[in-house]
Amino acid sequence: MISITDLRKVYRQGSRDVVALDGVSLDVPQGNIHGIIGHSGAGKSTLVRCLTLLDRPTSGTVAINGKDLTNVSDKDLLTARRRIGMVFQHANLMDSRTTEENVAFPLELTGTPKDVREKKVQDLLRLTGLADFAKAYPSQLSGGQRQRVGIARALAADPDVLLCDEPTSALDPRTTEEILDLIRSLRDRLNITVLIITHEMHVVKRICDSVSLLEGGKIVESGNLSEVVAASGRLSEAVLPLPGAATSIADGPIVELLYSGDQAYTPVISAITRTFDIDVNVLAGSIEELGSSRFAHLRLQLDPSADVDAVVQFLSDRGIKATVKGA
Numbered sequence: 001m002i003s004i005t006d007l008r009k010v011y012r013q014g015s016r017d018v019v020a021l022d023g024v025s026l027d028v029p030q031g032n033i034h035g036i037i038g039h040s041g042a043g044k045s046t047l048v049r050c051l052t053l054l055d056r057p058t059s060g061t062v063a064i065n066g067k068d069l070t071n072v073s074d075k076d077l078l079t080a081r082r083r084i085g086m087v088f089q090h091a092n093l094m095d096s097r098t099t100e101e102n103v104a105f106p107l108e109l110t111g112t113p114k115d116v117r118e119k120k121v122q123d124l125l126r127l128t129g130l131a132d133f134a135k136a137y138p139s140q141l142s143g144g145q146r147q148r149v150g151i152a153r154a155l156a157a158d159p160d161v162l163l164c165d166e167p168t169s170a171l172d173p174r175t176t177e178e179i180l181d182l183i184r185s186l187r188d189r190l191n192i193t194v195l196i197i198t199h200e201m202h203v204v205k206r207i208c209d210s211v212s213l214l215e216g217g218k219i220v221e222s223g224n225l226s227e228v229v230a231a232s233g234r235l236s237e238a239v240l241p242l243p244g245a246a247t248s249i250a251d252g253p254i255v256e257l258l259y260s261g262d263q264a265y266t267p268v269i270s271a272i273t274r275t276f277d278i279d280v281n282v283l284a285g286s287i288e289e290l291g292s293s294r295f296a297h298l299r300l301q302l303d304p305s306a307d308v309d310a311v312v313q314f315l316s317d318r319g320i321k322a323t324v325k326g327a
């Protein structure tokens with residue numbers, strides 16, 4: 001488990017202070033994949049630097065399984081850093097080393113005996129689908145394979161947390177899916193906690209259990225995917241976007257529905273039509289399967305004669321959040 005508590009980082013720029021992190025608090029349980037999403041300047045890189053102890057936070061703490069990493073002495077810094085394995089946008093491999101030598105590098109630094117090292121490297125290569133590329137040099141590998149090497153190397157020191165900083169931003173869509181699936185399968189097998197820093201919502205939708213929106217150095221929304229969808233905030237809009245203002249074909253109240261889980265299997269439109277004996281027009285819709293749950297976001301236009309309050313109550317009785325958007 002990783003616990004970030006009231007993390008602040010203030011940079012001095014000339015005569016003014018720049019608050020890059022403004023009290024970030026976050027708990028990610030063991031074995032969870034948590035996405036941190038934010039636009040440029042939100043504070044993502046600063047957060048990564050503070051989590052990897054490359055930069056000391058101005059105040060606040062980062063603890064892994066209850067052990068505070070932020071207050072370790074310089075002497076213990078290297079050991080503390082090993083508890084977080086880093087995956088970057090570019091794998092930054094050593095060109096003169098083969099795949100297995102790149103993966104072995106962190107183990108050489110810690111003086112791991114050769115026989116233990118070799119077994120560990122072969123295990124990691126199997127785990128990351130690289131067994132056939134052990135003797136290949138980075139120049140002989142595809143972008144996706146190089147990223148796999150970077151992931152295997154990040155796992156070599158048995159970290160408690162895998163911190164992935166824009167791990168797929170440099171990859172094509174198909175390779176992106178492969179790498180995200182690999183990260184999820186590693187989590188499933190190793191029960192490792194994963195933090196993914198990204199500006200891409202599809203990364204969150206593909207593998208994250210939970211997500212936080214970082215903005216101006218603060219976490220402004222956070223929760224597991226069903227919670228953030230139900231909260232109908234900005235993350236909800238980003239997870240289940242509806243196309244812009246759809247033109248209505250007739251007068252009549254517009255209602256937006258947001259629902260997940262079992263309710264997503266409810267035949268909602270026919271239920272409204274039958275119960276209220278009115279026509280319903282679908283203006284826009286977005287239905288997604290995220291993790292093991294299904295989420296739906298619909299914009300409906302009801303018959304002008306509809307008793308909209310009664311329809312909203314009918315939906316709410318069935319666990320479906322409905323908001324009237326005006327006629």
Ligand SMILES: Nc1ncnc2c1ncn2[C@@H]1O[C@H](COP(=O)(O)OP(=O)(O)OP(=O)(O)O)[C@@H](O)[C@H]1O
Nearest residue numbers: 011013018019020039040041042043044045046047
């Ligand atoms: N070393 C520094 N000195 C002064 N200000 C800094 C420093 N590093 C970051 N900042 C400021 O802190 C804020 C957050 O920057 P940060 O690089 O963490 O954002 P980001 O979300 O990673 O953006 P990007 O996605 O563009 O990399 C910005 O206003 C930035 O100008």
